[in-house]
Structures are given as structure tokens and as C-alpha cells.
Amino acid sequence: EIVLTQSPGTLSLSPGERATLSCRASQSVTSNNLAWYQQKPGQALRLLIYGASNRLTGIPGRFSGSGSGTDFTLTISSLEPEDFAVYYCQQYGGSLTFGGGTKVEIK
Amino acid sequence: EVQLVESGGDLVQPGGSLRLSCAASGFTFSNHCFNWVRQAPGKGLEWLSYISRSSSTIYYADSVKGRFTMSRDNAKNSLYLQMNSLTADDTAVYYCAMWAGSGDLYPSPLDHWGPGTLVTVSS
Numbered sequence: 001e002i003v004l005t006q007s008p009g010t011l012s013l014s015p016g017e018r019a020t021l022s023c024r025a026s027q028s029v030t031s032n033n034l035a036w037y038q039q040k041p042g043q044a045l046r047l048l049i050y051g052a053s054n055r056l057t058g059i060p061g062r063f064s065g066s067g068s069g070t071d072f073t074l075t076i077s078s079l080e081p082e083d084f085a086v087y088y089c090q091q092y093g094g095s096l097t098f099g100g101g102t103k104v105e106i107k
Numbered sequence: 108e109v110q111l112v113e114s115g116g117d118l119v120q121p122g123g124s125l126r127l128s129c130a131a132s133g134f135t136f137s138n139h140c141f142n143w144v145r146q147a148p149g150k151g152l153e154w155l156s157y158i159s160r161s162s163s164t165i166y167y168a169d170s171v172k173g174r175f176t177m178s179r180d181n182a183k184n185s186l187y188l189q190m191n192s193l194t195a196d197d198t199a200v201y202y203c204a205m206w207a208g209s210g211d212l213y214p215s216p217l218d219h220w221g222p223g224t225l226v227t228v229s230s
Contacts, residue, residue, distance in 0.1 A: 035216040043222075045152075045202070050216040088152055092214035096142070098152040 002027055002091050004099035012107040019076040021102045023089035028069045030093030036065055036074045039101075040085045048087075049074065079104070109133045109219045111203050116224030123193050123228070129186035129203035129221060137181040138209045142217060143188050145199040153199075156188065159211040166213060193228045200225050 003026040013019055023034065032052040037045050047056050049065035052072055062077040076083055084106050089099040115127040129141070143155040156177040157166040165177055176189040186203050201224055204217035 033214075033216075044220040045204070045217075046220075047216055047218040050218075056218060090152075090216065092216060094214075096154040096157075096214035098154070100151045 002029065002094055002097055004089050004091055004097055006087075006089055006099035006102045008102060009100075010103045010105060012105050013079055014107045015079050015081055017079050019074075019079055019083070019104055021074040021076075021087055021089075021104075023067075023072040023074070023099050025070040025072070025091060029072075029091045032068050032072075033091060033093035034065075034067070034072045035090045035092065036063075037088045037090065038083075038085050039088065045088075076104075109205075109207065111205065111219055111221035113201060113203055113221045113224035116201065116226045118227045118229060119193055120230050121194055121228055124189070124191045125193065125226060127188040127190065127201055127224060127226070129188075131184045131186070131203075131205075134207075136184040139205050139207075140211050140213065140215075141179065141186050141203055141205050143175075143177060143186075144202045144204055144217070144220075145197075146202070146223070147196075147199040150199075154214075155201075157213045158186070159213075164211065164213070190226070193226075195228050198226060198228045 005024045007022045034052045036049040039045050048059050053065045064075045066073050086101045086103045088101045110132045112130045119125050140159050142157050158177045174192045178187045204220045206215040
């Protein structure tokens with residue numbers, strides 16, 4: 001089973017700042033089958049990125065994904081108030097596993 | 108609009124059973140495969156089970172294999188998760204989720220999720 005480790009656990013930033021979230025896999029993720037999700041209290045999980053760098057239709061351009069192999073990054077170029085949430089990575093290259101999450105909180 | 112709505116969550120005693128349902132609408136249910144995912148309080152996400160369009164292929168996580176059974180009724184546009192031999196470790200919000208692309212695909216990203224239903228296992 002591929003284990004995903006997300007860092008940092010919590011990111012304290014101000015609106016307008018850049019957020020960089022990391023997701024490291026215990027082994028190479030097949031075909032870069034890596035997705036990113038956003039979770040807010042009381043709301044359904046929202047898929048942001050799939051295939052490591054493909055933004056889902058309707059996801060704002062400030063969200064971008066990059067990386068390959070075992071190291072992946074979600075970048076939010078300029079935080080909006082609605083972006084403060086918990087973010088999870090997920091690999092679907094071999095079975096299906098999630099990272100432990102990164103909370104982006106208002107500083 | 109795609110909608111997934113889970114139900115059936117409840118307080119149950121250790122060793123007990125519970126059946127969760129997920130009602131789907133806004134799309135052709137029989138064209139899609141589905142997953143169950145759970146989230147323990149304050150914890151991350153854990154994939155539990157996958158079912159193909161015709162129910163011919165079903166996968167389970169090791170943590171629930173032999174205790175949980177996933178099924179579907181294409182005539183009722185519904186998914187089910189029968190949970191037996193429940194323990195405190197099964198306390199979580201349970202989500203049904205899918206990938207909007209047609210066909211059987213496992214594993215996959217999940218672009219539609221329900222709001223979840225809470226299962227609490229406690230005496």
C-alpha cells in the first residue's frame with residue numbers, strides 16, 4: 001500500500017499569501033495518478049486536481065498541482081478567504097489511499 | 108445536478124450491525140461505479156470499498172474485509188454498505204463517492220461526494 005505523507009500539518013497564512021502544500025508518497029505513484037481535495041466544515045469534499053496537475057472544470061486558476069514520482073505539490077497562488085480549509089492528497093495509481101491532510105488556517 | 112445522499116448512520120453498540128444507504132440522482136446511476144470512504148472524528152480519509160456498474164467487481168480495504176458488504180440496486184439508484192461486527196474504531200462519518208466518468212474505473216479520483224452519515228459505535 002502506498003502511504004502518503006502531507007506536510008506541513010498546519011499552514012498559517014494571511015489572505016493574499018501563497019500556500020505551498022506537500023504530499024510525499026512512500027513509493028512512486030503510477031502515471032502520476034495523484035489528486036487533491038478541499039474539505040470545509042459542513043460541505044462535501046471537493047476535488048480540485050487530478051492527474052497531479054489537471055484542474056477540474058470550475059476550479060479557480062489560483063489552484064495548481066505539480067510533481068511526479070513520489071513528490072507532489074498543491075499551490076494556491078494567492079489565498080482567498082474561502083480557501084482556508086483542510087486539503088488532502090489521494091493516490092489512485094495502486095489501490096486508493098489518502099494523505100493525512102494539511103490545514104490552511106488564517107494567520 | 109449530481110446528488111449523492113447518505114443515510115442510515117446511528118449509534119450502535121460494539122458487535123452490532125448497521126446498513127448504510129446512498130441515494131443517487133441527477134445522472135444515470137447504472138453507468139457509474141462507486142466507492143465508500145470514511146473519516147473518523149478529527150482524522151483523515153480512509154477508502155473502504157468499491158463496486159462496479161454491474162456489481163461483478165467489489166473491492167474492500169483490509170480493515171473492513173469480511174465485516175462490511177457493499178452492494179447496489181440499479182433499479183432504485185441506490186448504494187448500500189452492510190456493516191457487521193462493529194467496533195469503536197468504526198466510528199466515523201461515512202461517505203459515498205464517485206467519479207463522473209462513465210464505466211468501471213478503479214482506482215480513480217472522486218469528483219462527487221455525499222455530505223456523509225455519522226456512525227457511532229459505543230456502549
